[in-house]
Amino acid sequence: MVQFQAQDEFLVDGQPRELVTELWSELTKIQSTEWIMKAKQRDLYLAMQGITFTLSGIERPLPVDLIPRIVEVAEWNHLEKGIKQRIKALELFLDDVYGKQQLFADRIVPKSLIVTSEHFHRSAHGIKPANGVRIHVSGIDIVRDQQGVLRVLEDNLRSPSGVSYVLENRRTMAHVVPELFNEYSIRSVDEYPERLLAALVAAAPDKKSHPNVVVLTPGVHNSAHFEHAFLARRMGxxxxxxxxxxxxxxxxxxxxTKGSELVDVIYRRIDDDFLDPIHFKPDSVLGIPGVINAARSNNVAIANGIGNGVADDKALYPYVPKLIEYYLNEQPIIPNVDTFDLQLPDVMAFVLKNISDLVVKPVAGSGGYGITIGPRATKGELEEVAKEISSNPRNWIAQPLIALSTCPTVVEDGTIASRHIDFRPFAVNDGKEIWVLPGGLTRVALVAGNVVVNSSQGGGSKDTWVLAESETDVKSYPEIFEESLIDPLDHEVVPPTVGPDVLPITRMQQQEEQQQQTGVNNA
Amino acid sequence: MAWRLSVTHSTSFQYESEVSASFNEARMTPVNTPDQFVISHDLKVNPFSTVFSYKDYFGTEVKAFDVQTPHTYLEIVSQSLVETNIPALGNLNASWDDLQSDVLKNDLREYLSFTELVNPITPPFELRLQDTPLDAIHFLNKAMREQITYLPGSTNVYSPASEAWEKRAGVCQDFTHASLSILREAGIPARYVSGYLYNGSGEIGEQVIGESHSWVEAWVGHWLPFDPTNGNPVAEDHILVARGRDYHDVSPLKGIFSGGRSRKIEVTVSLTRIA
Incomplete structure (x- = not known):
């Protein structure tokens, strides 16, 4: 068993780091009975605001811990630079993969790795977004290892969710624990909807000054529906x-209700597979038949781009540092977590031998599902996973177990205990600049010792304070503003049954002719 | 001496009740290759629809169109005038060892993997016992017609190789899928080719009823086309339209519609040798 000691974001040998001295003295003044009361206030506030996350079919408030995480200026600048670099390289990678494919000729990434990715969509080949952007929004998951080094754990380039909680957490904190803000100059996160809207506007074909932007949701049953509605409302x-x-x-x-309106930009929060039944699942009723060819002819922009998943496929992840060197001629600013490529036989042998010390992840998985943590797994589970990875090496990666850093967290009985955390900053690309939201979603494992922090695995979150460098970028106290700033909409979207132009497509059927088989009804 | 062939490929759908909307993609445009020159091509849709063209991942010209006026029939007429030659073949002397090269296996991975339609089957022979991959192609080209009977109606458009193999019957689509399955299993990269076959006497000006056809290209040093359905060489009588991993990548017409109930499809292909 590998021995390791996680770093703590606040404390060294029980003493607060300089960065958190003031906050720590405030926190330790609060009694556990007070924490319990504040937690109740928080839950009430969240319920009133309707901030929920669906876990296993049950809607519940997303627990925001009342102790923030603090990121100092220098560290933030480092992260910001590193994230921009990474997105820049991944944009060039996607442009190459769905275009010339120069990287295969130059032997940068094995072609077989890309063409076997379930997210490599041949129908996206040749789609050239008007402003060149495919990764309009990204969430790059960052962890701090036991040496204190920040590393990228994974890239999320399809529909990363969680940004609504970043904004809501700040407001919740201001309501429930305003006293904690006193000594700190914190950068505001409220700019996000504006920045996102600006990036979507910039993506519009024909450089229209007032393009029609919509947010496409799979519907109210989706676990992130709250966020879809939130972003649409905040962008107007x-x-x-x-x-x-x-x-x-x-x-x-x-x-x-006023007839049909042309749509220029679709910020879609539905998966590729459901987007267009002509090219993907023919029975999907969530998407729009024809939308891919509309994007291909640059009559509409789709954000994020179709087929982005090939760039956040976990099997590509070990190659990202190489992509940064290849496309940008730079060294990666934020390192990866060391990753074993199971497609190499020697590496596979090593992994099988040391599986009880490693973490094994499915390349297609997300939300923390399907991960086996060696030291925590039973012998039977390890044997099972060893069998799986040897029979299908393309579908798995292995990594050393990282002791994610911890942060003091208020636990159920009102005491403060240390819990593992990770961090998902969000970046928005408008084609001219990649902007990184100063803040992000710090996810916290609410179960002691648990290192899987995904909200879909019952984790919570923390407000993340990025400290301001100078007075100019300070909004030391979060603004509490009213939801209704947006003009009442001058029309409503109507259900398709009264649609003026075409009848709804309720049930699609496929028609296809067999080769050399004439006059046969193939129904 | 090049041939000049005129092809008319008509497809019509009849619906029992009104169809409110229909979205389709046609892959019926012959491609320009070193052996084939497309003089003209035109695709018409009735009810009238604007046609949008693009080149797909495999280099095939795609014609996309939607029909959004209520309709009870849909007719697509594709007309092409093409000059064809006997394909020039490169050196075909790759050894079995050559096919084991990591570079080749990586670059041609898509043509070495099974798919939904090109799924594993178990032939009563072992291709790898042949001296060279080229011998294996010649062997397979003969063997397929001994294994499968050409029988229209025995399979459908969604039938995988294994289904035709079990029935020992099928059409060219099945001969092609089964051949691809056996080749890929043996480590020979192989792709699906869709096109047209002229099967007339060769007399200038005589119109013959032909068919939408499919055959195979296998990599044995260079790509070698062969036609397992007929066992004939691929020559001026074959017009190449599309290449892909299997039928799904090249289907001549693929679409979805809403509204109407059942339908009848009629497909006719007529070819005339002009010169």
């Missing part, structure tokens, strides 16, 4: 489902 744009949109002559329209 329509929240739509697939049936509210239709494609005609390679253009996308939205049905409204």
């Amino acid at each position: 744009v329509e929240l739509v489902e697939g049936r509210d949109l239709y494609c005609k002559n390679n253009q996308i329209f939205m049905r409204t």
Whole structure:
């Protein structure tokens, strides 16, 4: 068994780091009975605001811990630079993979790795976004290892969720524990919706000055529906489902009470597989038939891009440092977590031998599902996973177990205990600049010792304070503003049954002719 | 001496009740290759629809169109005029060892993997016992017609290789899928080719009813086309339209529609040798 000691974000040998001295003295003044009361206030506030996350089918408030995480200026600058670098390289990678494929000729990444990725979509080949952006929004998961080094754990380039909690956590904290803010100058996170909208506007074809932007959601049953609605409301744009949109002559329209409106940009929060039944699942009713060819002819922009998943496939992850060198001629600013490529026979042998000390992850998994943590697994589980990875090396990666850093957290009985955390900062690319939201989602494992922190695994979150460098970028106290700043919408999206132009596509059927088989009904 | 062939490929769908919307992609445009030159091509859709063209991942010209006026029939007529030659073949003397090269296996991975339609089957022979991969192709080209009977109606558009193999019957799509399965199992990269076959006497001006056809290209040093359905060489009578991993990548017409109930499809392909 590997011995390791996690770093703590606040304490060294029980003493607060300089960065948190003031905060720590405030925190330790609060009695456990007070913490319990504050937690109740928090839950009430969250419930009133309707901030929920669906876990295993049950809606519940996303628990925000009342102790923030603090990121100092120098560390933030380092992270910001590293994230920008990474996104820049991954944008070039996607452009290459869905275009010229120069990287295969130059032997940077094995072609077989890309063409066997379930997220490599051949139908995205040749789609050239108007402003060149495919990764409009990304969430790069960062962990601190036992040496204190920040590392990228994984990239999320499809529909990373959680940013709404970043904004809501700040407001919740201001309501429940305003006294903690006193000694710190914290950068504001409220700019996010504006920045996102600006990036979506910049993505519009034909450089329109007032393009029609919509947020496409799979519907109220999706676990992130709260966020879809939140972002649409805060950007002042329509929240739509697939049936509210239709494609005609390679253009996308939205049905409204005032007739049909042309749509220029779709910020979609549905997976590629459901986006267009012509190219993907023919029985999908969540998407819009024809939308991929509309994007191909640059009549509509789709954010994030189709097929981005090939860049956040965990099997590609070990190659990202190499991609940064290849496309940018730079050394990676934030290192990866060491990763074993199981497709190499010697490496596989090593991993099988040391499996009880390693973490094994499915390349297609997300949300922490399917991960086996060697030291915590039973012998039977390890044998099972060893069998799986040897029969299908392409679908798995292995990594050394990282002792994620910890942070003091208020636990159920009102005491402060240390819990493992990770960090997901969000970046927005408008084609001219990659902007990293100064803050992010710090996820915390609420079970003692647990190192899987995903909210889909019952984790909580922390407000993340990025400290301000100078007075100019300070908004030391979060603004508490009213939801209703956005103008009441001048129209409503109507259900498709009264759509003026075409009948709803309720049930799609496939038609295909067999080769050399004429006159046969293939139904 | 090059041939000049005119092809008319008509597809019509009849719906029992009104269809409100239909979205389709046609892959019916012959491609330009060193052995084939497309003089003209035109695709018409009735009810009238604007056609949008693009080149897909495999280099095939795709014609996409939607029909959004209520309709009870849909007719697609694709007309091409193509000059064809006997394909020039490169050196075909790759050894079995050559096919084991990591570079080759990496670069041609897509043509070495099984797919939903090109799934594993168990032939009563072992291709790898042949002296060279080229011998294996010649052997397979003969063997397929001994294994499978050409029988329209025995399979459908979604049938995988294994289904035709069990029935020992199928159409060219099945001959092609089964051949691809056996080749890939033996480590020979192989791809699906879709196109047209002229099967007339060769007399200039005589219109013959032909068919939408499929055959195989296998990599044995260079790509070698062969036609396991007929066992004939691929020559001026074959017009190449699309290449892919299996039928799904090249289907001549693929679409979805909503509304109407059942339908009848009629497909006719007529070819005329002009010169």
